[in-house]
Amino acid sequence: MTLPADTHRLAGAPLIIGGGMAGAALALLLRHHGTPAVTLVESHAIAAGEPPDTPSFDARSTALSAGSLATLARLGLLEAVLERAASIETVHVSRRERLGITRLHAGEHALPRLGAVVENRWFGHVLLRAVEADPAITLRAPARVTGIRRHEHGYTATFDDGATLDTPLLIAADGARSQTRDWMGITARHQDLGQDALIANLGLAEPHGNVAFERFLDDGPLALLPLPDQRQALVWTGPRDQVDAWMALDDDAFLAALRQRVGGASPRLARVGERHRYPLILTEACGQAVPFGAVVGNAAHTLHPVAGQGFNLTFRDLALLAERVGGQPDPGRLDRLSAWAAERRRDQTDIGQASRWLPELFRVRHPLFAHTRQLGLLGLDLFPAARKSFARRAMGL
Numbered sequence: 001m002t003l004p005a006d007t008h009r010l011a012g013a014p015l016i017i018g019g020g021m022a023g024a025a026l027a028l029l030l031r032h033h034g035t036p037a038v039t040l041v042e043s044h045a046i047a048a049g050e051p052p053d054t055p056s057f058d059a060r061s062t063a064l065s066a067g068s069l070a071t072l073a074r075l076g077l078l079e080a081v082l083e084r085a086a087s088i089e090t091v092h093v094s095r096r097e098r099l100g101i102t103r104l105h106a107g108e109h110a111l112p113r114l115g116a117v118v119e120n121r122w123f124g125h126v127l128l129r130a131v132e133a134d135p136a137i138t139l140r141a142p143a144r145v146t147g148i149r150r151h152e153h154g155y156t157a158t159f160d161d162g163a164t165l166d167t168p169l170l171i172a173a174d175g176a177r178s179q180t181r182d183w184m185g186i187t188a189r190h191q192d193l194g195q196d197a198l199i200a201n202l203g204l205a206e207p208h209g210n211v212a213f214e215r216f217l218d219d220g221p222l223a224l225l226p227l228p229d230q231r232q233a234l235v236w237t238g239p240r241d242q243v244d245a246w247m248a249l250d251d252d253a254f255l256a257a258l259r260q261r262v263g264g265a266s267p268r269l270a271r272v273g274e275r276h277r278y279p280l281i282l283t284e285a286c287g288q289a290v291p292f293g294a295v296v297g298n299a300a301h302t303l304h305p306v307a308g309q310g311f312n313l314t315f316r317d318l319a320l321l322a323e324r325v326g327g328q329p330d331p332g333r334l335d336r337l338s339a340w341a342a343e344r345r346r347d348q349t350d351i352g353q354a355s356r357w358l359p360e361l362f363r364v365r366h367p368l369f370a371h372t373r374q375l376g377l378l379g380l381d382l383f384p385a386a387r388k389s390f391a392r393r394a395m396g397l
Helices: 021-032 066-074 078-082 120-133 179-183 240-248 251-262 310-325 334-361 367-382 384-394
Strands: 015-017 038-041 061-065 085-088 090-095 101-105 115-119 137-140 145-151 154-159 164-167 170-172 188-204 211-217 220-227 231-239 269-272 276-285 293-295
Touching: 015 021, 015 154, 021 038, 021 120, 021 137, 021 310, 061 066, 061 120, 061 220, 061 310, 066 078, 066 115, 066 310, 078 085, 078 115, 078 120, 085 220, 115 120, 115 220, 120 137, 145 179, 154 170, 170 179, 188 220, 188 240, 211 251, 220 251, 231 240, 240 276, 251 269, 293 334, 310 334
Parallel strands: 015 038, 015 170, 038 137, 090 211, 170 293
Antiparallel strands: 061 115, 085 115, 090 101, 145 154, 154 164, 188 231, 188 269, 188 276, 211 220, 220 231
C-alpha cells in the first residue's frame, strides 16, 4: 500500500523507518501510550489484508515469552496471535549423551503457558492488520528514505519520491545493516560466528504435547518448537560446512540424521518441509540514543537463536521506549532517550552474554567440566526455586 505524501499531516509525528516486527510493534505501542500520530515506513510492498512477504516476515517462527504475550494482550492482539500459534506449556532442556535434564512447567508459575510459537508471516499479518486499522498510523509502503538532516527541533527525512517530512523523533528499525543508524552517526559491531541456523518445519507422527525441546549437541544447539497442526519448528545451528552437509541431504537422510541427534527426546518425526539457512552474525550498535533519534530491533542488537530470546528482548526495549516517550510533546529529548537506553542496558547485556556463551558452554568436553554442567541441569530439575527463578527470567517476568 502506498499513501500519497502529505507533509502537513505527517509533520510532528514520530517516524519509524522499517516496517518489520519491531517497527510495526513500536508504532502500536506508541499509540497505546498516547502518541497522537505515528508514521511507519517500509521499503517493501505490503498488500492490505494479506500476510506480508518481506524479509522481516520470512519462513522463520518466533517464540514469544509469557512477558511478550502479556504485552500483546495489553495491545488487544493476543487472541489474534494465538489463532495460529502453539502454546509452550513445558520446556525440556537436555545434553546429548549426558545425564541431566531440566524441565520448566507453566503450572509451576500459575500460568496457562510459558510462551507461544507463531510463524513470522502470521505474526506480521496480525501486527500490520492492527497498524492499518488505526487511522492515526500512516503506513508508507513501498517507500524509501534517501537521506535525513538533523536540525534544532528534530530530523527532516527525504523520501525517494521527493517528499520531505519533519519529525521530532526518528526511529531506526531497518535491520542489522541499518542505513538509518549509520545516518544518525551510530556505528555497530558485527561478529560473524562462522555458523548458520538451519530452519525448517517438521511434520510429526504424534502430538507434540505443547513441549519445546532444547537439545545441546557438540556442533551446536538444536531447538524443536511446537507449532499448530501437529508440527514443530526446527532451529538447528552448527558450523557453516556442517550446515552445508545437512542442506545437501535428501529429506529421508536429513530426517534420519535429525532423529539420531534428537534421540527419544521428541515426538516421532514424520516429514520435513523446505529448509532454509541464515548466517549467525551478531550485531551490536555502539549506542541507541542520539538527540531526536533511537535505534531498536536488529539495528540495535541481534542474538544467537538459542533460547529464542531475540524478539522478546526487543519487545521489552520497545515497550519501555513507548512508555517513556508516548504522548510526550517532545519525545526526542536526549535526556529522556538516554535514560531509556541506560535502563535497558543491563537486560540487553545479560541476555546477550547468556545467548552468546550458553552454546559454547555446552560444547566444552572436559570430563570434570561436563560433569559439573550436567549437575547444573539436574540441580535445576531437582530444586523448584532455582528452576522458577531461571524460568521467570527467560519469560521476561
